[in-house]
Amino acid sequence: xxxxxxxxxxxxxILGIGYFAKNVKKLIRNIKLGQDVDVSDNKSQxxxxxxxxxLGQSKMVRRPIAGxxxxxxxxxxxxxxxxxxxxxxxGIFGTHRIGLSVLPTSVxxxxxxxxxxxxxxxxxxxxxxxxxxxxxxxxxxxxxxxxSWPKNDGNNxxxxxxxxxxxxxxxxxxxxxxxxxxxxxxxxxxxxxxxGDSESLLHSIERGAWWLHIIGILIFLNYLYFSKHLHxxxxxxxTYYASVKPKGTLNNLEAVTKEVMLMMxxxxxxxxxxxxxxxxxxxAKFGASDVHDLNRVQLLNAYTCTECGRCxxxxxxNLTGKKxxxxxxxxxxxxxxxxxxxxxxxxxxxxxxDGKQLLNDYITPEEIWACTTCNACVEECPVSINxxxxxxxxxxxxxxxxxxxxxxxxxxxxxxxxxxxPWPYSQMDRLNWKNE
Amino acid sequence: MSETTLTVPTMAELMVQGKQPEVLFWVGSAGSYDDRAKKIxxxxxxxxxxxxxxxxxxxTEESCTGDAAKRAGNEFLxxxxxxxxxxxLNAYEIKKIVTACPHSFNTLKNEYPSLGGVYEVYHHTEFLxxxxxxGRLKIASNTYKGKRITFHDPCYLGRANEVYEAPRxxxxxxxxxxxxxxxxxxxxxxxGAGGAQMFKEPEKGDMDVNVLRTEDALKxxxxxxxxxxxxxxxxxxxxxxxxEKEDEVAVMDVAELIANTQEx
Numbered sequence: 208x209x210x211x212x213x214x215x216x217x218x219x220x221i222l223g224i225g226y227f228a229k230n231v232k233k234l235i236r237n238i239k240l241g242q243d244v245d246v247s248d249n250k251s252q253x254x255x256x257x258x259x260x261x262l263g264q265s266k267m268v269r270r271p272i273a274g275x276x277x278x279x280x281x282x283x284x285x286x287x288x289x290x291x292x293x294x295x296x297x298g299i300f301g302t303h304r305i306g307l308s309v310l311p312t313s314v315x316x317x318x319x320x321x322x323x324x325x326x327x328x329x330x331x332x333x334x335x336x337x338x339x340x341x342x343x344x345x346x347x348x349x350x351x352x353x354x355s356w357p358k359n360d361g362n363n364x365x366x367x368x369x370x371x372x373x374x375x376x377x378x379x380x381x382x383x384x385x386x387x388x389x390x391x392x393x394x395x396x397x398x399x400x401x402x403g404d405s406e407s408l409l410h411s412i413e414r415g416a417w418w419l420h421i422i423g424i425l426i427f428l429n430y431l432y433f434s435k436h437l438h439x440x441x442x443x444x445x446t447y448y449a450s451v452k453p454k455g456t457l458n459n460l461e462a463v464t465k466e467v468m469l470m471m472x473x474x475x476x477x478x479x480x481x482x483x484x485x486x487x488x489x490x491a492k493f494g495a496s497d498v499h500d501l502n503r504v505q506l507l508n509a510y511t512c513t514e515c516g517r518c519x520x521x522x523x524x525n526l527t528g529k530k531x532x533x534x535x536x537x538x539x540x541x542x543x544x545x546x547x548x549x550x551x552x553x554x555x556x557x558x559x560x561d562g563k564q565l566l567n568d569y570i571t572p573e574e575i576w577a578c579t580t581c582n583a584c585v586e587e588c589p590v591s592i593n594x595x596x597x598x599x600x601x602x603x604x605x606x607x608x609x610x611x612x613x614x615x616x617x618x619x620x621x622x623x624x625x626x627x628x629p630w631p632y633s634q635m636d637r638l639n640w641k642n643e
Numbered sequence: 644m645s646e647t648t649l650t651v652p653t654m655a656e657l658m659v660q661g662k663q664p665e666v667l668f669w670v671g672s673a674g675s676y677d678d679r680a681k682k683i684x685x686x687x688x689x690x691x692x693x694x695x696x697x698x699x700x701x702x703t704e705e706s707c708t709g710d711a712a713k714r715a716g717n718e719f720l721x722x723x724x725x726x727x728x729x730x731x732l733n734a735y736e737i738k739k740i741v742t743a744c745p746h747s748f749n750t751l752k753n754e755y756p757s758l759g760g761v762y763e764v765y766h767h768t769e770f771l772x773x774x775x776x777x778g779r780l781k782i783a784s785n786t787y788k789g790k791r792i793t794f795h796d797p798c799y800l801g802r803a804n805e806v807y808e809a810p811r812x813x814x815x816x817x818x819x820x821x822x823x824x825x826x827x828x829x830x831x832x833x834x835g836a837g838g839a840q841m842f843k844e845p846e847k848g849d850m851d852v853n854v855l856r857t858e859d860a861l862k863x864x865x866x867x868x869x870x871x872x873x874x875x876x877x878x879x880x881x882x883x884x885x886x887e888k889e890d891e892v893a894v895m896d897v898a899e900l901i902a903n904t905q906e907x
Binding site for chain 1: 705707717727803804837838846
């Protein structure tokens with residue numbers, strides 16, 4: 208019976224980590240539903256971007272208030288999680304504060320003292336985040352796509368962090384032994400008197416807080432997959448795989464290049480049968496109407512989005528009341544990808560056509576056509592997501608697969624085709640300005 | 644501007660003479676046909692003529708870069724345009740290109756290389772700034788002294804290619820008071836014309852993007868809104884008219900401002 212808590216702990220730990228691992232596998236499978244894309248170039252630049260943007264939060268601090276608060280929470284969360292290591296060892300081996308037996312008291316005290324200070328700073332920052340969201344009601348948190356789950360999700364994360372930080376401090380405050388050595392209890396010494404001096408009660412509260420803390424962390428870990436909070440993990444691969452080209456660069460579709468080159472080649476026979484041994488390739492679909500047509504980086508982008516709305520708050524279309532919101536593009540892509548993933552799970556690993564797609568069922572052409580391709584959303588994103596690339600892929604589908612461009616754009620394109628300018632002027636008049 | 648005859652050789656003419664210019668001036672569709680943009684084209688050519696830069700244009704052999712088609716989603720049309728243009732540019736062995744249109748600039752610089760068109764491409768503000776640095780162009784005029792000027796960053800020059808300083812260096816040469824809009828450089832607001840929006844009506848909304856951007860500019864109390872893009876120029880000019888401020892605020896290209904100081 209003596210080992211019951213240890214066994215219980217190990218079971219909880221395995222369940223917690225196991226379920227998370229299962230969802231990570233699903234996440235990777237879903238991302239791989241996208242088109243393969245070559246991201247093997249510019250390795251050193253990519254590592255640099257990851258270190259600067261994800262680890263160094265260089266784009267977060269462009270908005271200083273949110274940026275600094277975020278850095279506090281981020282550093283606090285990473286450093287305080289060192290404590291989890293001790294909790295896990297204690298839990299498995301039935302020890303109590305193993306750190307005290309392996310580290311000099313002063314070193315242990317220094318570490319826990321730092322954790323306590325950070326815990327308070329995290330608590331304060333998270334509270335300020337909550338106030339920005341719910342009392343000040345910053346506009347970007349109250350756009351039309353931020354209702355129901357996305358809205359609750361944002362608050363749930365803040366509550367989680369408040370509770371975890373509180374449990375950590377309570378756990379220290381009610382630990383009689385830890386308080387008696389009086390090293391590192393920088394904050395908890397002031398909370399300690401609140402709990403009275405009944406030894407058995409203190410012990411029960413301490414154990415309760417300890418268990419709830421580790422269970423809370425495991426629940427939070429498993430909450431990630433269902434939440435915008437996935438960014439704490441995915442920001443790293445996402446900033447690594449983000450484009451390293453100037454933002455103005457749109458990729459040139461290779462399938463189109465092949466056909467254009469064939470058309471331009473005077474020796475090519477358009478009616479030629481495929482050469483012996485050469486199988487006729489299935490003609491590529493141009494652009495994207497569903498998540499399968501997007502590439503893996505774009506799908507990773509969708510899972511990485513933390514719905515902060517900086518993109519939308521800088522989007523000229525959104526600022527002037529159009530339906531387009533770059534954040535919604537990312538949220539819709541993730542929702543549809545999840546739907547496709549569930550479909551695959553329910554149909555023994557095969558996707559069964561559900562008569563739906565990302566375009567029209569989630570994202571409307573009206574949103575797609577409102578974009579000015581100005582790159583403000585791409586510039587703003589603190590984790591280097593590119594909503595614009597998805598918008599362009601959908602335009603490509605609308606134009607090249609469906610001939611569904613707005614009439615005025617069709618006129619513009621006809622002009623380019625006929626006279627090499629978006630307006631109906633003759634190419635022969637191109638130099639007339641010289642003599643006007 | 645006094646009427647001087649412009650010297651605008653074409654590549655075809657130079658080839659007959661067996662000459663290769665220092666740089667090709669890519670005029671672009673707006674610069675060739677749009678009445679407002681043609682003035683920018685001419686202003687830039689006047690500066691080139693005055694400095695004595697050996698340049699040429701493609702003239703009737705130039706065709707749309709395909710930027711608007713590409714961003715409207717018509718990759719076929721874009722690549723047809725690109726391949727045709729690249730064939731001509733490569734036939735003339737063009738190495739260096741300057742253009743007054745950030746859309747042409749971006750497309751030529753970033754999207755032509757993988758289709759076989761590799762050139763050194765400069766926006767005209769970068770090119771003019773280089774002429775000043777090399778001592779070839781001197782600005783010693785007080786034409787705009789004391790004026791308040793704000794610079795509207797074209798998306799395809801700024802965010803897309805991170806050219807923020809060249810146009811500002813040029814404006815500082817003019818002895819003007821350069822005032823920034825609240826949204827500037829990488830956070831500059833679009834004029835509303837990019838991504839083929841120039842050629843269509845906007846989607847339903849509360850207001851037009853160019854009006855919002857013009858409001859940004861008017862808040863600086865500038866006398867002149869300077870920019871470096873023919874589309875931005877149109878959008879901001881329309882915005883100023885919409886705000887009924889056309890008597891107080893002028894919208895001008897950086898090249899026009901420089902040309903005016905040269906009394907060209």
